[in-house]
Amino acid sequence: xxxxxxxxxxxxxxxxxxxxxxxxxxxxxxxxxxxxxxxxxxxxxxxxxxxxxxxxxxxxxxxxxxxxxxxxxxxxxxxxxxxxxxxxxxxxxxxxxxxxxxxxxxxxxxxxxxxxxxxxxxxxxxxxxxxxxxxxxxxxxxxxxxxxxxxxxxxxxxxxxxxxxxxxxxxxxxxxxxxxxxxxxxxxxxxxxxxxxxxxxxxxxxxxxxxxxxxxxxxxxxxxxxxxxxxxxxxxxxxxxxxxxxxxxxxxxxxxxxxxxxxxxxxxxxxxxxxxxxxxxxxxxxxxxxxxxxxxxxxxxxxxxxxxxxxxxxxxxxxxxxxxxxxxxxxxxxxxxxxxxxxxxxxxxxxxxxxxxxxxxxxxxxxxxxxxxxxxxxxxxxxxxxxxxxxxxxxxxxxxxxxxxxxxxxxxxxxxxxxxxxxxxxxxxxxxxxxxxxxxxxxxxxxxxxxxxxxxxxxxxxxxxxxxxxxxxxxxxxxxxxxxxxxxxxxxxxxxxxxxxxxxxxxxxxxxxxxxxxxxxxxxxxxxxxxxxxxxxx
Numbered sequence: 365x366x367x368x369x370x371x372x373x374x375x376x377x378x379x380x381x382x383x384x385x386x387x388x389x390x391x392x393x394x395x396x397x398x399x400x401x402x403x404x405x406x407x408x409x410x411x412x413x414x415x416x417x418x419x420x421x422x423x424x425x426x427x428x429x430x431x432x433x434x435x436x437x438x439x440x441x442x443x444x445x446x447x448x449x450x451x452x453x454x455x456x457x458x459x460x461x462x463x464x465x466x467x468x469x470x471x472x473x474x475x476x477x478x479x480x481x482x483x484x485x486x487x488x489x490x491x492x493x494x495x496x497x498x499x500x501x502x503x504x505x506x507x508x509x510x511x512x513x514x515x516x517x518x519x520x521x522x523x524x525x526x527x528x529x530x531x532x533x534x535x536x537x538x539x540x541x542x543x544x545x546x547x548x549x550x551x552x553x554x555x556x557x558x559x560x561x562x563x564x565x566x567x568x569x570x571x572x573x574x575x576x577x578x579x580x581x582x583x584x585x586x587x588x589x590x591x592x593x594x595x596x597x598x599x600x601x602x603x604x605x606x607x608x609x610x611x612x613x614x615x616x617x618x619x620x621x622x623x624x625x626x627x628x629x630x631x632x633x634x635x636x637x638x639x640x641x642x643x644x645x646x647x648x649x650x651x652x653x654x655x656x657x658x659x660x661x662x663x664x665x666x667x668x669x670x671x672x673x674x675x676x677x678x679x680x681x682x683x684x685x686x687x688x689x690x691x692x693x694x695x696x697x698x699x700x701x702x703x704x705x706x707x708x709x710x711x712x713x714x715x716x717x718x719x720x721x722x723x724x725x726x727x728x729x730x731x732x733x734x735x736x737x738x739x740x741x742x743x744x745x746x747x748x749x750x751x752x753x754x755x756x757x758x759x760x761x762x763x764x765x766x767x768x769x770x771x772x773x774x775x776x777x778x779x780x781x782x783x784x785x786x787x788x789x790x791x792x793x794x795x796x797x798x799x800x801x802x803x804x805x806x807x808x809x810x811x812x813x814x815x816x817x818x819x820x821x822x823x824x825x826x827x828x829x830x831x832x833x834x835x836x837x838x839x840x841x842x843x844x845x846x847x848x849x850x851x852x853x854x855x856x857x858x859x860x861x862x863x864x865x866x867x868x869x870x871x872x873x874x875x876x877x878x879x880x881x882x883x884x885x886x887x888x889x890x891x892x893x894x895x896x897x898x899x900x901x902x
Contacts, residue, residue, distance in 0.1 A: 368428075370382060370473065385431050385432070385435060388432065388435045389435055389438065389439065392435070392436075392439040392442075393439070393442060396443065396447075397447060398449075399449050399878070400449070400451075401449065401844055401845065402447065402449055402452050402844055402845065402846065402847040403444050403445065403446055403447065403843075403844040404442055404443060404444060404446075404447050405444075406440075406443025406444050407443070407444060408443050408444040410444075444844075446847060448875070448876045448878070449876065449878055450876055450878040450880065450883050451845065451846040451847065451876075451879075451887070452875065452876045452879075453846060453847060453848050453849070453874065453875070453879070454843070454847045454848055454849040454873055455611065455849045455871075455875075456646055456692075456695045456696075456875060457875065458695060458696065458698055458875045458876075459698070459875075459877065460694075460698065460699060460700040460701075461698040461699065461755060461758070462758075463698075463699075463754040463757070463758035463759065464693070464697070464698055464699030464700050464703070464751045464754060464755045465751075467699065467750045467751030467752070467753060467754030467755065468699070468700050468748065470486070470750050470751075470754070471487065471747040471748065471750040471751065474486055474747075476747050477745065477747075478491065478512075478513065478737070478746060478747045478748075478749065479740075479742075479744060479745055480727050480728050480733055480735065480736045481733050481734060481735035481736075482727075482732065482733040484745075484747050486747060486750060487745075487746075487747025487748075487749050490747065490749040490750045490752070490753040491511075491513060491735075491747075491749035493749075493753055494511075494705060494749050494752045494753050494756065495509065495510065495511040495512075495705070495707060496509075497756055498511070498707060499511075499707065501651050501652070501654065502648070502651050502680075502683040502689065503654070503681070503684030504684060504707070504709050505709075508709070508710055508711060508712075509707060509708060509709055509710070510707070510708050510710075510711025511705055511706055511707035511708060511711075512705075512706060512737055513704060513705055513706075513745060513746075513747075513749050513752070514690075514704050514705070514706045514740070514742070514745075515702055515704065516645070516692060516694075516702055517554065517556060517645030517646075517690055517692050518554075518556040518559060518560075519704060519741070520641070520645065520688070520689075520704060520706040521554070521556045521557055521559075521560045521605060521641060521643060521690075522559070522560040522564070522741070523706050523740075523741060524605075524639060524641035524687070524688040524706070525547065525560045525561070525564050525566075525602075525603050525639075526564065526741070527713050527714075527716055528547075528638065528641075529541055529545060529564060529566075529602060529603075530716035530717050531602070531636065531639060531713070531716055532545065532600060532636060533545075534716065537717065540565065541564060541565045541566055542600070544598055544599050544600050545570060545599070545600050545602045546566075546572055546599045546600065546601045546602065546603075547560070547561050547566065547570060547571050547572065547601075547604070547605070548571075548573075548574055548587065548591065548594075548601060548603070548604045548605070548638070549571065549573065549574065549604070549605035549607070550573065550574045550575070550576050550580075550581070550582040550583075550605075550607060550617065551573050551574065551575060551576040551853075551855075551856045552576040552580040552582075552612070552615050552855065553605050553610070554607065554643060556643075557605050572590050572594060572601075574586050575856070576615065576855060576856065577615075578795065578816055578855070579613075579793070580610050580612070580613040580614075580615020580796060580854075580855060581615050581616060581617050581618060582606065582617040584621045584622070584625055587622065587625055587626075588625045588628075588629060591625070591629045591638075592629060595629070595633055595635075600635070601626075601638045602638055602639060603638055603639050603641065604626055604639070604640050605641050606618075606619045606622045606641065606642050606643065606686065607642075608643065608646075608647045608679065608680065608682075609644060609645070609646035609647020609648065609650075610646070611851075612800070612851040612854050612869070613792075613793035613796050613802045613854060613855075613869075613871075614646075614647065614793065614796040614798035614799060614800045615796055616647055617642075617679075618679065619640070619642050619679075619682035619685050620681075620682040621682075622640055623640055623682075623685040623686075626640060639688070640686050640687050640688075641686060641688045641689065641690075642682075642683050642686035642688070642689035642690075643689075643690065644680075644683060644686075644689045644690055644691060645691065645692035645695060645704065646692065646695055646696065647676070647680070647798070648680070648690070648691045648692075648696075649695075649696035649697060649764060649768065650673070650676045650677060650680050650696075650798075651677075651683060652761050652765050652768065653673055653676070653677040653680070653765060653768075654677060654680060654681060655761075656765065658670055658674055658677075663762065663766060663769070665769050666773065669769050669772050669773045669776065671797075672772050672776060673768070673769065673772055676797070676798055684709075686709065687708065687709050687713070688706065688707060688708045688709065688713075689707055690705060690706050690707065691704070691705045691707075692704045692705075693748075693752045696764075696768065697752065697755055698755055698759070699748075699751040699752060700751060702748065703748040703751050703752055704748075705749075714739040715739075717739050718738050718739040719738040719739070724738050767877060770877070771799040771874045771879075772797065772798060772799060772874075773881055774879050774881050774883070774884065775798065775799050775800065775801055775874045776797065777881040778801055778872050778874070778884045778887055778888060779791055779794075779801050780884070781884040781885050781887070782801070782803060782888050782891065784888075785888045785891075786888065786891060786892045786895055788806055788808075788895065789803050789804070789805050789891070789895055790803065790804055790805075790806065790811065790812040792804050792812055792854055792867075792869050793854070793869075799873065799875065800871055800873050800874070801871060801872040802851070802854050802869040802871045803869060803870055803871070803872075803891075804828070804854070804867065804870070805831060805832055805835060805899075807828065807831060810824070810828060815828070815857055815867065816857060818857065818858040818859060818860055819860055821860055821861045822859045822861055822863040822865050824859075825859060825865055825867060826865075828867070828868075829867065829868045831898060832850075832868040832869065832870065833852075833868060834898050835894065835895065835898045836850045836868075838894045838898060839870060839894060842894070845890070846887060848870055848871065848873075848891075849870070849871040849872075849873050850868070850869065850870045850871060851869055851871065852866060852868050853866035853867075853868075854866070854867050854868065854869035855867055872887070872891075
């Protein structure tokens with residue numbers, strides 16, 4: 365069975381065999397690629413009873429198959445799989461870069477456990493370096509900050525809430541979470557906040573939604589009002605999630621404004637300020653521009669691109685006011701899933717949730733080993749920090765700046781083409797000039813401005829939503845050609861008959877390095893054709 369494992373002596377014969385199997389996979393993947401389509405080649409109908417049939421037919425073979433044959437089955441899995449060509453424009457699902465892939469491969473080759481540097485010294489070393497790099501980027505003091513890799517932005521939101529609860533009641537770890545703790549997040553915040561209050565035992569009723577502004581940022585006046593309302597009712601606001609890059613519209617909360625209001629309310633009440641978590645999983649990488657000289661413009665970025673990035677940069681400067689934040693490297697960091705980083709401004713916060721030596725009898729707390737992460741929710745942790753480090757070293761600040769600027773430029777080009785080409789279509793996140801264009805179609809006589817102003821009834825908005833939902837289905841049936849995104853809650857709006865309801869929108873999410881500004885006209889023409897079919901249906 366040794367032939368199924370890497371060599372222990374580094375001999376050339378075994379290395380050549382491993383490379384041959386890898387070459388079979390890479391060559392097979394390349395044969396499936398089509399740069400003018402979104403899906404890899406191969407027909408595979410996953411509708412109907414597809415997954416039920418798979419479950420019925422799948423059994424562990426009695427005898428193992430040769431790896432050449434296993435590779436054939438692995439390549440079969442890839443047929444009709446989405447691939448990141450220039451027409452891959454759905455949500456925040458990036459192409460894994462070569463540096464990221466090599467970093468994850470490095471981690472897999474030694475398979476260290478990032479729980480303890482005795483088991484995973486390479487991952488521990490990379491993690492310390494990455495946390496320091498990103499701390500300096502956002503304005504944290506790297507001598508005081510801390511962090512670790514986790515399971516996505518969801519894991520970071522949850523980890524921040526764990527800390528918040530422990531800060532407000534250190535005995536909660538033993539006795540359970542008090543019933544009067546509350547969490548606040550905007551209406552545009554990611555649904556991971558719901559999962560976090562559920563998983564920590566607070567319950568979904570303890571999540572207070574703060575109104576969003578038309579640009580999808582948190583309304584600070586409503587935040588202040590709801591903080592005071594919670595406290596007046598005997599509740600304790602322990603955690604505020606400030607989103608710095610919403611998934612649907614690239615809305616960015618004013619983190620410093622959140623900090624100032626939370627501090628003022630807490631001071632008036634004589635209580636501890638709520639822990640503020642910046643959910644920067646998506647937008648945080650725009651902090652790469654925090655030190656960019658917009659006047660000198662060393663990268664020679666176009667003026668309209670600079671104008672779009674500058675307000676994003678200004679908001680990212682507020683990340684330093686957050687008690688914790690996160691970077692999903694598998695998003696704009698361009699590394700494979702799952703490579704997320706959770707960070708705290710003050711590493712001493714981890715002592716609130718750390719385990720005692722008697723709770724980890726076979727790891728850590730020895731006379732050897734200097735890096736033991738008993739405070740993470742996970743026990744075993746993959747060394748995904750190596751992939752992060754590889755990407756940071758390969759791209760550098762300027763590489764990320766160039767890539768993000770390209771995404772912004774393409775997004776601006778698509779917006780311009782849509783405005784010119786598609787009547788009845790309105791861009792509903794025009795104030796957020798990042799990498800997402802959210803758009804919505806309207807029947808004759810209806811428009812976005814009146815919708816925002818509360819001039820329509822809930823029934824009228826539902827009619828418009830239904831029209832846009834038909835557009836979702838049209839796009840979805842042709843996603844092998846151009847893969848767009850959509851959302852059933854772009855924004856919450858008031859109705860003239862007294863309700864507050866969500867509005868639906870489709871979205872173009874610029875995330876592939878292969879999408880160029882010159883592709884905008886073709887993309888807009890495709891959208892125009894599909895919109896026309898929805899109007900014809902009516």
